[in-house]
Amino acid sequence: MTSPSPEKPNAAQDFWLTVLRTLIGRCPKCGHGRLFKSYLKPVEQCATCGEALGHIRADDGPAWLTILVVGHIMGSLMLALPWDEYSDTVMISGVTALTIVMSLAVLPYAKGFFIGMIWRAECVGTEK
Ligand SMILES: [Zn+2]
DSSP: OOOOOTTOGGGGSOHHHHHHHHHTTBOTTTSOSBSBSSSSOBOSBOTTTOOBOTTOOOTTHHHHHHHHHHHHHHHHHHHHSOTTTSOHHHHHHHHHHHHHHHHHHHHHHHHHHHHHHHHHHTOOOTTO
């Protein structure tokens, strides 16, 4: 394992601390300020410590992780459901609704995770 480089002090922070802070929607640096100002819109900077977070672009990472998690859960659930006990319309409607709700529930956690990892790697975000 390599030691964190002096040019990237964020990497010195414990990995799981960063994961925990961002999963609960808090600033990856201090853990107190909010990470999002709305459902998926990150704050420009932390209200508590002033860390710049608005330049971090998670792009398609959170959607990929959400599909990965929800897809595995729903795939397993669909195999376990009693499809012959209810009509196809009821089952498909229920599975679709549950998939949408689960995706919307997981997406903020996935985005927080990616923002935390990008913050930790100190990516510059030159696309802005
Ligand atoms: Zn902060």
